[in-house]
Amino acid sequence: MATDKKPIPERREIASRARDVFNPPWGGILRPEDSTLASQGGTDGIRIYDELENDPTAFAALQKRKMAVVARPWQVNPASEAPLDKRAADVVRAQLEAFNFDEACAQLLDALLKGYAVSEIMWEMVGSEVVLKEMIPRNQRRFTFDENAKLRHLTFADMLRGEELPDRKFVVHSCGSKDGNPFGLGIGTRLFWPVFFKRQSMGFWLVFADKFGSPTIVGEYPPGTSAAERNDFIEVLGGVSQDAVMTIPQGMVVRLLEAARTGGMDGYEMLMRWLDEMILQAILGESNSSRESGGALAAASLIRNEVRMELTRADADLLSSTINKSLVRWITEFNVPGAQPPKVWRKVEAGEDLDARAVRDKTLFDMGYKLDHETVLATYGAGYEAVQAPPQTPAPAPENKPAPLFSAPSDADVANAALDAMLEALPPQALNEQARQMLQPVIDAIFAAGSYEEMLTAIDRVVPGLKMDKLETALGRAMFVAQTYGYGEAARESNSGHGRA
Numbered sequence: 244m245a246t247d248k249k250p251i252p253e254r255r256e257i258a259s260r261a262r263d264v265f266n267p268p269w270g271g272i273l274r275p276e277d278s279t280l281a282s283q284g285g286t287d288g289i290r291i292y293d294e295l296e297n298d299p300t301a302f303a304a305l306q307k308r309k310m311a312v313v314a315r316p317w318q319v320n321p322a323s324e325a326p327l328d329k330r331a332a333d334v335v336r337a338q339l340e341a342f343n344f345d346e347a348c349a350q351l352l353d354a355l356l357k358g359y360a361v362s363e364i365m366w367e368m369v370g371s372e373v374v375l376k377e378m379i380p381r382n383q384r385r386f387t388f389d390e391n392a393k394l395r396h397l398t399f400a401d402m403l404r405g406e407e408l409p410d411r412k413f414v415v416h417s418c419g420s421k422d423g424n425p426f427g428l429g430i431g432t433r434l435f436w437p438v439f440f441k442r443q444s445m446g447f448w449l450v451f452a453d454k455f456g457s458p459t460i461v462g463e464y465p466p467g468t469s470a471a472e473r474n475d476f477i478e479v480l481g482g483v484s485q486d487a488v489m490t491i492p493q494g495m496v497v498r499l500l501e502a503a504r505t506g507g508m509d510g511y512e513m514l515m516r517w518l519d520e521m522i523l524q525a526i527l528g529e530s531n532s533s534r535e536s537g538g539a540l541a542a543a544s545l546i547r548n549e550v551r552m553e554l555t556r557a558d559a560d561l562l563s564s565t566i567n568k569s570l571v572r573w574i575t576e577f578n579v580p581g582a583q584p585p586k587v588w589r590k591v592e593a594g595e596d597l598d599a600r601a602v603r604d605k606t607l608f609d610m611g612y613k614l615d616h617e618t619v620l621a622t623y624g625a626g627y628e629a630v631q632a633p634p635q636t637p638a639p640a641p642e643n644k645p646a647p648l649f650s651a652p653s654d655a656d657v658a659n660a661a662l663d664a665m666l667e668a669l670p671p672q673a674l675n676e677q678a679r680q681m682l683q684p685v686i687d688a689i690f691a692a693g694s695y696e697e698m699l700t701a702i703d704r705v706v707p708g709l710k711m712d713k714l715e716t717a718l719g720r721a722m723f724v725a726q727t728y729g730y731g732e733a734a735r736e737s738n739s740g741h742g743r744a
Contacts, residue, residue: 261390268390272404275426279435289383292357292431298438300519304526309352311555313345315589322583331575331582338375350380351416358427359417361386373577392425411573416565433525441518448511528554559589
């Protein structure tokens, strides 16, 4: 029997953190789900991730990922067109512009490495308005979370559970959390081991370089040498690395023991490069591998750029979400009660290739289309103005001069007729035949030679005897007619419309 009753959804939280049998809250306090931190943190705790930034490759990559977000422009969009919502957007925008909002965002992005970041808000009253004065980053080690994911402050009064904190006071940004754990899961848990092995490899590499990069000094002394003399000898040998010369007693020998094995240097370098690639992959999603070249290098560069753009967009969206849920909402509630909070958003888009755009605009111009001034400014920026066409000077009126008694031989018809007659007398076939006859001895010498050296010798012998009289005469006549035609054209243009005395 069919029924029209609508199903009712279950609105209770079933798999809550309090019922997690694998990571239950201890005394109502949550624990981070970071296996690396649990096994390697010890008494240092999350501070072991601060030490990762001592590695130059890791530090540079982390800075690149943070600055890629902070460098993007941000904007505040009202929740609606209602006057109250627009006023709330204006208040939020003014307060964020009044202090270093980008620096505060960079501090919160420390969650990328450690899983979460905490900043304390300092409010102040300016008239009747609650104003954001400062956001101070706080060390994550000083805080914990209860089973309701609320931040608690560890103090001397309560070092286990921590003290409860007031509302609208601390901003918490989490990254990579699993199962809703507010501690998050940062890059540090993946970054720890490559940096650790790189640090160890660097130490072994330095020992190897010290051992095999310089010779070992061996001193020999004859039997019966006294202990005092041996000690003096050892002291002398110890100064060899600092001094250019030394003196030793007669009968004692010093020699240098060179290392026979040096191939391990390349092995350490390859290992260090591989670990650097792992570090870059953990932070940026891709590595700058030196094994690529040519077209593969260009294609890999495009892929890396796309991956980084996606990471930047994701980081910016997650950070904006945290800011909107906390800071933006609190400013609105304090100053514009009843308004819907606006949204802070960062624009993350790949920059347009202006060189390719210029080529496209040039092609459109050749097809008969041109950009208006507003489009040029929007695309290429300020500093451009239209090129003015040069003014055209009117041609001077023809002067009334008597016709010349004699005209220069510049008539085009006469020159063309002479040139045609010359070409008929010297058709291309005749010129080709004369050239063939002239070069025939050279061709015969080339095919008769048995080696490259014999060919060069035969050419040197044959070329001085070539007969080029007929070809030179024919070419000379053709050049004479062409030159005469050029003179005639110049004279005709000079006398066109003008008389000549």
